[in-house]
Amino acid sequence: MPSDCLIPGQPVPLPRGPTLQLGSGVYTRNGETRASLLGTPQFHGSTLSIHRVKPHPPAPNSVVVGSVTRLSPQQAVVSITVVDGVPLPPGEDFTGVIRVQDIRATEKDKVRMGDCFRGGDVVKGLVISLGDARSYYITTARNDLGVIFATSEAGGTMEPVSWQEMRCPKTGKVEKRKCAKPEGL
Structure with missing residues (x-):
């Protein structure tokens, strides 16, 4: 954009x-x-x-933003709503998949999906391939990619405290996430 x-x-x-x-x-x-x-x-x-x-559809190397709609132990399904900084018109979202091996660049065998994403998290990712006819494969294996917005179990907007944890400002409780490094740091 x-x-x-x-x-x-x-x-x-x-x-x-x-x-x-x-x-x-x-x-x-x-x-x-x-x-x-x-x-x-x-x-x-x-x-x-x-x-x-x-707006244009995602392509390899497009930076996308979307919300996690479904989780399984092997993948997170993301509803893509922004492509390369351009919001998509309502109803024109795309589906992306973050596979467990595409979450981090290191220690891929130790990654647990539930420790990285939760339903409703807003994720920034990079399209790595077109996947199948219904979805795009997305990676978060860079410091600037991952969860950019999350709501805690108590309903507060979470704040990142490290690359793998976010804190609820209401309760102080820490929850695991694969956080995107905030821009400007």
């Missing part, structure tokens, strides 16, 4: 200078100009509009 791509509702950075007329894909709320479409800002003379970015 282009680095200047905006999602609906996000403020549009405006250049200094004369007042712009609003074209398609933008609106003003509380004095702030915002995007109403997924896309990049375009300036045509004195008119600002948003050029729509069309």
Whole structure:
């Protein structure tokens, strides 16, 4: 996704200078100009509009984000909702599979699926192949890949404390996960 791509509702950075007329894909709320479409800002003379970015299906080396829908001892099934930073339209999600051997790069024989993911976890992964006709194979075997959002048993938003543990801020209880290294660290 282009680095200047905006999602609906996000403020549009405006250049200094004369007042712009609003074209398609933008609106003003509380004095702030915002995007109403997924896309990049375009300036045509004195008119600002948003050029729509069309999502594409996953391909090998695509970075995807999705939520875990099913677990078994050998694999986690993920409903992919974001491909290369572009959210998919509602109802157009894809299915991904994280096999137990694709979770970590080392000590693959010691990996237990239940210690890495839970149902509902939001996972960032990399597509490694197209799999079968119904799904894509995904890996989390890099430091920046893994669980990026999880809810504890008590209903709190979990915070990563290491690459393999997250803590509930409500109860302080630690749960095992294969965490993605937070961006910026």
